[in-house]
Amino acid sequence: MTVVGNIITALVALLHVYFLVLEMFLWDKPAGMKAFGQSLERAQATKVLAANQGLYNGFLAAGLVWGLMLGANDHGIKAFFLGCVIVAGVFGAMTASRKILFVQALPAAVALALLLLA
Template sequence: MHAAHLTLTALVALLHLYFMVLEMFLWTRPAGRRAFGLTAEFAQSTKALAANQGLYNGFLAAGLLWGVAQGDAGAGFRVFFLGCVVAAGVFGAITVHRKILFVQGLPAALALGLSLASR
């Protein structure tokens, strides 16, 4: 189970790195607009907000990867950052789109559950 929760946590981190790239660098490009269903005009007018949001996703990924890299000593980091991702997923589902709960919140909740179970 130890390897499973580390692997799933690393996958959640990679997912957030992907979100960071989409939001910071591809938001106004076809791939970014397609991923989020945006018009070119809306993407351009919200570019700075998306970059800010992308930076936060990068911080989440960094914290998760730091926790994974620390092995057993990083359990607290992993639990904290996975909890942050779950909270962000729930908030996003309530305020933006329910799909966020499944794309962001569910993988983090599974990793968090495995992390807590392996302690």
């Protein structure tokens, strides 16, 4: 289960790199506006806030990669950052869009469960 947990953790990290790119660089571009269902006016008005949010997603990705680099059986750092992703996903689902629960929190919860069961 450790291998599968690490693979899913890596996928969660990649997902957060994708969020970083969308929020920091593509927020007011067609791909970013489509992903978040925004108009150009709203995207331009919230661009700085989105970039800040994207940076935090980058920190989550970096922490997960750090945990993966520590080795297959060292779960502490991975568990911490997966927990952070879960909390962020639940908060996002409560405050922004229920979809965040399934896109962000659920994959992290699956990875965390697999790592803890290993």
